Amino acid sequence: MTFQIPDFTPVIPEMFVLGMxxxxxxxxxxxxxxxxxxxxxxxxxxxxxxxxxxxALAAPETRLTFNGTFIADRLSDLLKVAVYVITAxxxxxxxxxxxxxxxxxxEYYVLGLFGVLGMMVMISAYSFLTLYxxxxxxxxxxxxxxxxxxDSSRASEAAMKYFILGSIASGMxxxxxxxxxxxxxxxxxxxxxxxxxxxxxxxxxxxxxxLTFVVVALAFKLGAVPFHMWVPDVYHGAPTSVTLFIAxxxxxxxxxxxxxxxxxxxxPLHGDxxxxxxxxxxxxxxxxxxxxxxxxxxxxxxxxxTISHVGFILLGLLAGTPEGYGAALFYVxxxxxVSAGGFGMIILLSRRGFExxxxxxxxxxxxxxxWFAFIMLLIMFSLAGVPPTVGFYAKLAVxxxxxxxxxxxxAVYAVIFAIIGAFYYLRVVKLMYFDKPExxxxxPRATGMNVVLSINGLLVIALGIFPGVLMSLTTGVVxx
Amino acid sequence: xxxxxxxxxxFAAIVVGAAVAxxxxxxxxxxxxxLVLTFFTSAALWIMLEAEFLGIVLVLVYVGAVMVLxxxxxxxxxxxxxxxxxxxxxxxxxxxxxxxxMATVMSLVVVRHFRVDAPERAAADYSxxxxxxxxxxxxxxxxxxxxxxxxxxxxxxxxxLTLRRRPGxxxxxxxxxxxxxxxxxxxxxxxxxxxxx
Numbered sequence: 001m002t003f004q005i006p007d008f009t010p011v012i013p014e015m016f017v018l019g020m021x022x023x024x025x026x027x028x029x030x031x032x033x034x035x036x037x038x039x040x041x042x043x044x045x046x047x048x049x050x051x052x053x054x055x056a057l058a059a060p061e062t063r064l065t066f067n068g069t070f071i072a073d074r075l076s077d078l079l080k081v082a083v084y085v086i087t088a089x090x091x092x093x094x095x096x097x098x099x100x101x102x103x104x105x106x107e108y109y110v111l112g113l114f115g116v117l118g119m120m121v122m123i124s125a126y127s128f129l130t131l132y133x134x135x136x137x138x139x140x141x142x143x144x145x146x147x148x149x150x151d152s153s154r155a156s157e158a159a160m161k162y163f164i165l166g167s168i169a170s171g172m173x174x175x176x177x178x179x180x181x182x183x184x185x186x187x188x189x190x191x192x193x194x195x196x197x198x199x200x201x202x203x204x205x206x207x208x209x210x211l212t213f214v215v216v217a218l219a220f221k222l223g224a225v226p227f228h229m230w231v232p233d234v235y236h237g238a239p240t241s242v243t244l245f246i247a248x249x250x251x252x253x254x255x256x257x258x259x260x261x262x263x264x265x266x267x268p269l270h271g272d273x274x275x276x277x278x279x280x281x282x283x284x285x286x287x288x289x290x291x292x293x294x295x296x297x298x299x300x301x302x303x304x305x306t307i308s309h310v311g312f313i314l315l316g317l318l319a320g321t322p323e324g325y326g327a328a329l330f331y332v333x334x335x336x337x338v339s340a341g342g343f344g345m346i347i348l349l350s351r352r353g354f355e356x357x358x359x360x361x362x363x364x365x366x367x368x369x370x371w372f373a374f375i376m377l378l379i380m381f382s383l384a385g386v387p388p389t390v391g392f393y394a395k396l397a398v399x400x401x402x403x404x405x406x407x408x409x410x411a412v413y414a415v416i417f418a419i420i421g422a423f424y425y426l427r428v429v430k431l432m433y434f435d436k437p438e439x440x441x442x443x444p445r446a447t448g449m450n451v452v453l454s455i456n457g458l459l460v461i462a463l464g465i466f467p468g469v470l471m472s473l474t475t476g477v478v479x480x
Numbered sequence: 481x482x483x484x485x486x487x488x489x490x491f492a493a494i495v496v497g498a499a500v501a502x503x504x505x506x507x508x509x510x511x512x513x514x515l516v517l518t519f520f521t522s523a524a525l526w527i528m529l530e531a532e533f534l535g536i537v538l539v540l541v542y543v544g545a546v547m548v549l550x551x552x553x554x555x556x557x558x559x560x561x562x563x564x565x566x567x568x569x570x571x572x573x574x575x576x577x578x579x580x581x582m583a584t585v586m587s588l589v590v591v592r593h594f595r596v597d598a599p600e601r602a603a604a605d606y607s608x609x610x611x612x613x614x615x616x617x618x619x620x621x622x623x624x625x626x627x628x629x630x631x632x633x634x635x636x637x638x639x640x641l642t643l644r645r646r647p648g649x650x651x652x653x654x655x656x657x658x659x660x661x662x663x664x665x666x667x668x669x670x671x672x673x674x675x676x677x
Binding site for chain 1 (some may be wrong): 586589592593594596618619620621622623626627629630632633634636637639640641644
């Protein structure tokens with residue numbers, strides 16, 4: 001066997017992020033606590049540099065390297081840049097929160113950066129092995145970040161639950177992958193797909209056996225019902241800055257592995273996994289929207305809202321058409337942007353010794369700060385899917401894709417539950433505008449966070465008025 | 481039944497028996513030792529499959545390092561077993577139901593559909609270790625490096641989560657005590673003497 005030195009060019013962004021993360025880890029040791037902003041600045045610089053490198057190396061054609069374990073295509077370029085941008089906003093929002101709670105430490109950002117590396121590996125994975133390793137790298141960083149506030153017993157409990165259920169999901173994924181390897185004789189997604197195409201149709205019980213494990217593991221990681229038990233506890237227990245991180249960028253990477261695994265690799269089995277995703281989507285939409293109504297804690301409410309949005313993303317995927325995949329991609333990016341804004345608002349209202357995590361803390365926000373009440377209104381409208389926000393177009397695109405494949409009942413069902421869900425989003429708007437504030441403390445002003453949060457809120461409506469920009473990008477990168 | 485098949489069934493029986501014993505014995509130390517036995521006999525099975533390197537690594541890493549550490553932890557921690565058994569009986573019926581259902585379905589699939597012919601024996605001069613090394617640093621170098629990063633993250637996470645001063649500990653720093661000077665402890669105050677009024 002001759003071995004050729006792989007082409008390193010497509011991997012340069014990953015190498016840059018890894019190198020910088022290691023460098024920051026060492027530099028941080030020599031930075032006194034009062035100058036911790038240096039670490040923070042370097043982390044943001046890394047994300048910027050990675051974005052520049054990714055864009056500079058972006059090419060229209062698909063490139064495989066490292067013996068086909070790594071793929072760089074337009075889908076990976078788009079998702080990676082989205083991950084950098086959203087993570088940069090997340091880190092910016094986290095800063096005041098961490099400072100107020102005395103956990104403003106270098107390791108937090110280094111772990112976050114390694115998490116970004118894990119997401120990049122997942123997005124570019126083209127072999128079961130790299131896909132799994134990227135997922136583990138991301139998950140390990142997230143477990144540690146959830147437990148980062150060691151003095152909070154609730155955070156430790158959440159980290160423990162997340163760790164155990166995450167490990168079970170990883171085990172399921174490995175089990176499914178190993179059976180697939182046993183059947184097809186390869187770990188490369190492209191070879192698995194080739195095998196399935198040549199094997200042809202017909203009922204193949206071992207393949208469906210393996211597929212079940214893979215789908216269950218992915219449902220665990222995405223938080224789809226009935227594998228959603230960890231989502232509310234982790235969202236609630238983790239420090240808000242970590243919840244913000246978990247609820248945004250990893251969803252993009254999660255969708256990427258679903259696309260690579262189910263669509264690229266197991267695409268010929270579409271008829272089999274369509275039914276599984278349908279059950280997950282139907283249950284997620286119902287449980288997410290109905291249980292969210294009963295929540296008084298806004299972090300838990302957002303957790304159930306995430307579950308219902310995962311249901312919508314699954315709708316786009318199960319359609320199995322390029323339009324459906326493009327719509328799911330649009331939905332997940334829109335959701336990450338909106339969700340970053342939502343958790344950013346919670347951080348904005350919190351301060352030292354006070355967590356604005358109950359719905360009542362949003363009472364009368366309009367009197368305290370009309371501008372941020374408006375931003376929150378945009379975010380809530382977008383989550384509920386009210387035009388002209390981006391959430392409306394995301395839902396519309398997904399529903400169109402579902403209707404195109406003649407599953408009108410599913411679209412009607414999704415709309416009914418979206419309307420039920422609108423209740424708890426609009427309740428927040430009602431609390432902000434029609435109730436008296438319980439807490440008159442003025443909001444902090446004139447920090448970078450306020451500016452970025454405003455931009456984030458305006459982006460929600462800008463993408464809603466001009467959805468074509470993002471829509472052309474997301475449908476353009478889908479090549480199936 | 482030739483000698484090889486006999487060896488296989490011998491080791492396989494020990495693996496299953498030790499695994500069952502591991503989850504059923506009451507004493508956690510015994511459970512850990514049964515797990516060691518399971519690992520050891522699994523390693524023997526792997527060696528029979530011509531995967532000598534993996535077998536040796538299993539013994540070195542899992543038996544030699546992980547389980548010894550685990551035994552230390554089990555012996556040092558005061559685990560309250562009665563509290564851990566709470567609710568065991570309550571969840572037992574549901575647990576058994578789920579386990580039986582899953583085992584039936586899985587065994588139906590596995591027994592009926594997975595039939596693979598035994599692979600050919602490797603030549604006598606074939607080295608499993610060399611083959612692994614060859615492939616690990618060439619074809620699988622990218623996954624290998626990611627695995628290294630995962631280990632690095634594990635170290636960072638472990639240190640970040642445990643290296644800290646707990647509030648309220650009464651630990652004392654001897655160096656600090658030795659370095660104490662008179663000025664740090666005694667303050668001379670000038671006071672007028674007060675007579676009886």
